[in-house]
Amino acid sequence: MFCVKCGKNGETFDGLCMECFLNGKQLISMPHHVDVERCANCEEFRINGHWVARPAKEAAEDAAVSAISAVDGLSVISVGVMSEERDLRNFTVKADVEGKLRGHTVRACAETIVRLKNNVCQRCSRQLGNYYEATIQIRSGTKELDDRIRDATVRYVRDRIENMSSSNRGIFLTRVEEVQGGVDMYVSSTSLGRTLAKELGDSYGAETKESSKLIGKTEEGGDMYRMTYLVRMPEYHLNDVVIFEDTAYKLAGIGKGNGKLIRLGDFRETAIRRSQMPSLRVHTPYTKITKATVVSRSGDEIQILHPSNYSTVDIKIPAGAEIGETADVAEIDGVVFFVP
Ligand SMILES: [Zn+2]
Numbered sequence: 131m132f133c134v135k136c137g138k139n140g141e142t143f144d145g146l147c148m149e150c151f152l153n154g155k156q157l158i159s160m161p162h163h164v165d166v167e168r169c170a171n172c173e174e175f176r177i178n179g180h181w182v183a184r185p186a187k188e189a190a191e192d193a194a195v196s197a198i199s200a201v202d203g204l205s206v207i208s209v210g211v212m213s214e215e216r217d218l219r220n221f222t223v224k225a226d227v228e229g230k231l232r233g234h235t236v237r238a239c240a241e242t243i244v245r246l247k248n249n250v251c252q253r254c255s256r257q258l259g260n261y262y263e264a265t266i267q268i269r270s271g272t273k274e275l276d277d278r279i280r281d282a283t284v285r286y287v288r289d290r291i292e293n294m295s296s297s298n299r300g301i302f303l304t305r306v307e308e309v310q311g312g313v314d315m316y317v318s319s320t321s322l323g324r325t326l327a328k329e330l331g332d333s334y335g336a337e338t339k340e341s342s343k344l345i346g347k348t349e350e351g352g353d354m355y356r357m358t359y360l361v362r363m364p365e366y367h368l369n370d371v372v373i374f375e376d377t378a379y380k381l382a383g384i385g386k387g388n389g390k391l392i393r394l395g396d397f398r399e400t401a402i403r404r405s406q407m408p409s410l411r412v413h414t415p416y417t418k419i420t421k422a423t424v425v426s427r428s429g430d431e432i433q434i435l436h437p438s439n440y441s442t443v444d445i446k447i448p449a450g451a452e453i454g455e456t457a458d459v460a461e462i463d464g465v466v467f468f469v470p
């Protein structure tokens with residue numbers, strides 16, 4: 131066959147040789163410009179309908195590539211991109227496409243301008259608007275909530291949410307409010323509130339309670355509730371010296387279903403059911419355990435200065451215990467015990 135245009139002999143397409151067929155034909159095209167939304171608050175980009183964290187240059191390139199259109203019959207094999215930042219909000223992106231058309235390998239390039247447009251993503255607009263679905267209330271069983279417990283629970287919740295939010299954009303902590311007797315944490319979702327309250331309950335041996343309040347209707351017309359998860363901290367805390375059935379122990383562990391006690395004097399371990407734990411009486415909170423000066427050590431005994439009358443006393447220690455210049459002790463009914 132002869133090309134009707136240049137007369138070359140060979141394979142023809144619509145009467146033309148490959149060269150004449152491709153001449154002037156636009157195999158790929160890109161719009162004059164492509165707009166990409168960027169959240170002005172978290173600086174994530176919306177690519178193909180999803181908000182993603184990405185360097186601006188990559189976001190511009192991705193947006194440009196998804197805006198390429200190819201002529202019928204061209205199957206794209208690979209796309210190379212080159213971008214240039216014109217200013218903070220505009221990138222020129224060139225795409226170099228290799229493809230197959232009617233059995234022939236062809237190359238084509240095109241270029242566009244990607245414009246970054248500020249917007250606010252849903253997560254940020256909710257967070258900035260103080261949106262929340264649930265409140266986690268940390269309270270003490272008795273009086274004021276211990277500052278350390280308050281800080282530790284807030285830190286725990288912050289860390290967990292930061293961790294979880296990397297795989298779930300809907301998760302955030304709206305605000306933390308110190309209130310009379312404790313602290314309130316407002317969170318973005320009901321399931322998040324429930325999960326964290328349960329985790330806190332398990333690790334502190336705390337009682338948890340949930341309640342709900344009708345606050346309106348959902349878009350579908352159903353009832354919309356706001357949940358409150360109360361975490362009531364017990365009187366006892368991990369490492370306190372406690373009295374259980376007239377015997378002194380150190381509370382050495384709190385688990386989901388039970389606690390671990392170490393008896394003062396012989397340092398034997400005992401498990402206690404979670405249901406028995408409310409009967410624990412705190413003798414000395416872990417924050418107030420006395421430090422006694424160590425005078426000497428021999429085997430499984432140390433000699434210390436009595437914390438109140440400064441006489442020297444011998445007390446038992448667990449085998450292999452590491453002893454420094456002071457030792458933690460508790461005085462129970464006039465008898466001084468080493469607290470492991
Ligand atoms: Zn030709």
Ligand SMILES: [Zn+2]
Nearest residue numbers: 169172251254
């Ligand atoms: Zn955002």
